[in-house]
Amino acid sequence: MKYLVCADIHLNINRRFEDTLDALGQILVLAPSLNVDKVLILGDVYTSRRPHSKEKAAFERWVRKLADAGIEVIILKGNHDEYPDGTHSYSEFTELQIPHVTVHNNPAIVDNFFLGHMLLREAKLGPIDYQHPDAMSTDELLAKFPNYRGYLLGDVHKHQLIRKSPLVVYAGSINRVDFGERNDPKGVLLIDDKDEVGSYKFIELKSRPMIQYDIDLSKALPALKLKEIGDAIVKIIYHGTPAQMKKVTKADTWHNSIRGYCKELIVQHDVITGTVARDERVNESITPQKALELYLEKLGELSPEEKADIFKLGVDLIDAAA
Structure with a gap:
């Protein structure tokens, strides 16, 4: 039995919708080529609890293509997927009883795997690897839900192995959601029953790069390497005093030269005021x-x-x- 595991898809028509569809398209090619038997989706398919019809239609088409290829699709409800009244974003799958597609509450047990959409204390968040002290610990999770062959988790967007034996792992999101994830590889997990217990392969997906420039206006503007920008999303943050911010008009030429090369350009201004001593x-x-x-x-x-x-x-x- 082979499993392809993904999480935190976060379909959102207002936020790089085409990039997310591209990542789903890559999975649609991967799953049959790897002879996968089941695709496990560990929550948060949508960003909104009430997804747009275009988002739902895109996901339904994707699921049906997997199901039509004979691949079983397991959908775990995430924290973005349930309404206060108890209904959820995947009601159409349960109501229509589409073959090879099942929807599970969080957490769920599938083939002796624990599937969860949750935050663990040991999980590293964001670019500084922050860990939340109030979250459930891995030991607490294993004590509460013991003796499963592996613990496959969603909710944390950074792919990471929490423990090897038993396997406790976050699949991570399939696409970069924000600039805090700009250096994180994105992908899916492949688990094969023929491999050693607790082992998996991380298969990286192609994800649009994100590049951030932090510009200190007290210094000369850096030289641009436009070839490195490619089709990236670029963010420029100007840091300086109100007087130095007047230089931004001169810098317009600098960042506008990027505009024609990147997919999207974001410009922000960090104005330094007051006389507070700066932390070096x-x-x-x-x-x-x-x-x-x-x-x-x-x-x-x-x-x-x-x-x-x-x-x-x-x-x-x-x-x-x-």
Whole structure:
């Protein structure tokens, strides 16, 4: 028996819909070519709990093509998939009883695999590998749901092996969702019963690159390497004082030269005001998430738990603005 495992598809017509369809198309080619018996989808197919009809139609077509090829499709409900009234985004599959397609509550057991859409304490989040101290630990998960051959998880977008024996692994999202994931490889897992217990292969999918430039306006503008940009999504963040921000008009020529090369260009301005002493560790080489972490380090009046909650909220806001 061969399994192809994917998670966190996040179909969204307002957010790089075609890129997500491209990733699904790659899976549609992979699954039959690898002689896969089952495709396991570990939650969060859609971004919205009430997906657009275009999103639902695209997913239904994709599932039907897999099912028509004789591949069983297992769909696990994620936290973005259920409504407060108990209905869910995949009602049409359960109502129509499409052959080879089943929908499961979270968590579920399939062929002695534990399937879950959940956050573990050991999971690394974002570009700084933040770990949430209040989440369930791996030991707690294994104690609560013991003796399964493997624990296949969704919800965390970064693919990562949490434990080898028994296998505890996050498949990761199939496509880059925001700039916090710009350096993460995206793909699917392949599990073959013929291989050693607990082993899997990560198969990387082609995902549109994301490139971020942090520009310190107190320095000369860097030289551009346009050939490296390709068809990427590019974000430029200008950092400087109000006076230095006047240079941005001159920089327009610089970033506009990128516009014709990239898929999408995002320009942001980080205006530095006041006379607060600057932390030398906060510079253009670190991410906004890391800068927030360094700032919270200085707040001695907050408990570690309070800092963790503030950090999580801050990361959500940063990702939403990405």
